[in-house]
Amino acid sequence: MEKILEVNNLTKIYKNGRGVKNINFEVYKGEVFGFLGPNGAGKTTIMKAIVGLNTIQTGTVSIFGTNLHENFEEAIKHVGSIIETADLYLYMTAYNNLKIASRFYKSISETDIDEILDVVKIKEYKNEKVRNFSLGMKQRLALAIALLSKPKFVILDEPTNGLDIEGTIEMRNLIIKLAKEQQITFFISSHLVHEIELMCSRVAIIHYGELVNNGKEISEIKKEVNSLEEFYMSSIKKEVLK
Known part of the structure; x- marks a missing residue:
């Protein structure tokens, strides 16, 4: 192994x-x-x-x-990680949270962001502000950030x-x-x-x-x-x- x-x-x-x-x-x-x-x-x-x-x-x-x-x-x-709590921008949309996170990596496209949102099952809420998310949805968004670079x-x-x-x-x-x-x-x-x-x-x-x-x-x-x-x-x- x-x-x-x-x-x-x-x-x-x-x-x-x-x-x-x-x-x-x-x-x-x-x-x-x-x-x-x-x-x-x-x-x-x-x-x-x-x-x-x-x-x-x-x-x-x-x-x-x-x-x-x-x-x-x-x-x-x-490597992708979320240790302690994810720093989410509550006043921004889920999509824009990932857009900001993508700046830390090379060649993350809008398509990549949509794919990750789909993987964690919150794509339909991509344009909603995170402050309106349930805790479970915030956890899913945090996971999306950890997965964004395809680790x-x-x-x-x-x-x-x-x-x-x-x-x-x-x-x-x-x-x-x-x-x-x-x-x-x-x-x-x-x-x-x-x-x-x-x-x-x-x-x-x-x-x-x-x-x-x-x-x-x-x-x-x-x-x-x-x-x-x-x-x-x-x-x-x-x-x-x-």
């Missing part, structure tokens, strides 16, 4: 003593990789390190076989957080479809164990800045226990008892 992301011994400790240490995991082509942990566990710190938004004390990040810190532009050129690897921070049941199902199915049909690799961060179980093929679990599990197949987990939730709780209990 083609390795898309490789994180080795990544450590980032803040002045207050919190952070992450000795993080190791790999992500492979076409999979939806889940990164599961409670709020404050270190998920966002690691995602920011993966895309070069924060510095690390030790360790390496390689994307498509290129060291991020040795050749940033080459490593990141096929091969997409990092999404809590993509279903705050959505209602219908919106959650639609977002989950869209991500799975893109991974399957377009071979886009997804790295999904979430504190929602049920969503990771339904959406992802493998999962890494982070607890207080350390990985408890660095990428086990969810299908294998469910052969051992009834659910990912049960596996998560037993893994955390073992970590606490160390």
Whole structure:
């Protein structure tokens, strides 16, 4: 299997003593990789390190076989991401939000923008102002921005957080479809164990800045226990008892 992301011994400790240490995991082509942990566990710190938004004390990040810190532009050129929240212009239309985002890339045409809006199923609302969008529609627009450059690897921070049941199902199915049909690799961060179980093929679990599990197949987990939730709780209990 083609390795898309490789994180080795990544450590980032803040002045207050919190952070992450000795993080190791790999992500492979076409999979939806889940990164599961409670709020404050270190998920966002690691995602920011993966895309070069924060510095690390030790360790390496390689994307498509290129060291991020040795050749940033080459490593990141096929990556799309939405970390924390997307900066949407609420007073502008969905189309114009994407038009502004397209300035960061080469050769993004109006046709490309329409195609992405169609992929995320909000093309019919392209000329509506974003302030009138539901949370689910805003999440879809954020995903469209992440997909605009036609990336091969997409990092999404809590993509279903705050959505209602219908919106959650639609977002989950869209991500799975893109991974399957377009071979886009997804790295999904979430504190929602049920969503990771339904959406992802493998999962890494982070607890207080350390990985408890660095990428086990969810299908294998469910052969051992009834659910990912049960596996998560037993893994955390073992970590606490160390």
